[in-house]
Amino acid sequence: MGQRIQSLRAGALDVAPILLGVVPFGLIYGVAATEAGLGSLSAFLMSSIVFAGAAQLVIVDLLAQNAAWPVILVTALVINLRMAMYGASLAPHFAHWSPWWKRVGAYLVTDQAFAVSIIRYEKPMAELPKRWYYFGAAVALWLVWQCSTMTGIALGATIPASWELDFAVPLTFMALLVPSIKDRNSMLAALGAGVAAALTSTMIFKLGIITSALIGVLVGYFAEGSER
Amino acid sequence: MIASQSTGVWLLLGAVGVGTYLIRYSFIGILGRAEVSERVQRLLRYVPPAALAALVVPGLLFRGDNPGLTIHNYRLLAGLLAATVAWKTRSILATIATGMSALWLLQWLF
Structure with a gap:
């Protein structure tokens, strides 16, 4: 028992510095969702149904621009595709878990929980601490995300439009883009997608984002291929 | 605002939720320890920079009454400054604070 609590705590402590960056992100999501006219309940529950910050911001951003729903769905899923990559890296470490642990563990995959766990797993670690370490980091992040988005939703109605806080949305994406x-x-890949996005911004149904993202991925892929 | 058509919003959120869960679960649950093809891994590696750049650029150039690629686009100028801060500090908080302050300052000055 002591070992579990210890690993749980270690995971939560290691993710704590990253959580400081998650709080403003959550606040901005909450404010942007309110300004987009999304009801408080759907804005709040999105944080547990989708539980992925960048995708949640994209959904709110595209709803505010009256984008077509199939486009919003596909764009949000493409943003989340990176989590398949995280799953692929985590899978060997989760391989001995029972199905239920895997199901819950998969729901909790985030950039942050992935990042701290995969770094920790580079050092040798027993099976049980591995699992509890991951849950310590992942659950801490989940709780902070729920609290900060809830606060943002509550604040949203009180912030005047003249503050132009909608600009915080592309700024947040910028803060995520640079380390990527x-x-x-x-x-x-980023340049290709950026140029494509500037050229396709008038595309109908807001298809420009998804088109540009795919162009960027192909640019990166073929640039890598041309090196070999 | 279309967002008030709430049944549609719930369907959308449900669909994104299910899709996102399947993405997360894919390699962990279904494929288990099966090897992910190298080509797929290489493609996935470029999703974050490409997708995020595709989101940032229109946000700086073409939102609201923004004039696009000119020196009079305050969001573009503030965004470029924020990009420098993001690159130097890797801090989400510092990036947002710089960008917002720069935008407010430019609007107050001009």
Whole structure:
């Protein structure tokens, strides 16, 4: 028992510094959702149904621009595709868990829980602490996300439009974009997608974002291929 | 606002929720320890920079009454400054604070 609590705590403590960056993100989501006219209940429950910050912001952003719903769905899912990659890296470490642990563990996959766990798993670790460490980080993040989005929703109605807080949405994406550019090829992927997005912004149904993202992925992929 | 058509919003949220869960669960639950093809892994690696850039650019250039790619686009100027801060500090909080302050300052000055 002591070992479980210890691992749970270690996970939560390791993710704590990252949580400081999650709080403003959650606040901005809550404010943006309220300003987009999304009801408080749906805005709040989205944090547990979808539980993915960037996708939640995209949904709110596209709803505010009256985008077509199939486009919102596909765009949000493409934003979340990266979590398949996290799952692929975590899968060998989760391989011995029972089905229910895997189901709940999968629901809790986030950029942050993935990042701290995969770094910790590089050092040798027994099966049980591995699991509790992951849940310590993942559940801490879930709780902070729920609390900060709830606060943002409550604040949303009180913030005047003249503050232009909707600008915080692209700024948040910028803060996530910069660390995702790790080398020449990811830089080319970002540039390709950025240029495409500038050119396709008038595309109907807001299809420009998804089109540009796919163009960027292909640019990165073929840039990498051309190096070999 | 279309968001008030609440049944549609719930359907949308449900669909994104199910889809997102399946993405998360895919490799952990279904494929288990099966190897992910190298090509798929390489493609997935470029999703974050590409998707995020596709979101940032229109947000700086074309939202609301923004004039696009000119020096009079305050959101673009504030965004470029924020990008520098993001690159130097890697801090979400510092990036947002810089961008918002720069926007407010530019609007107050001009």
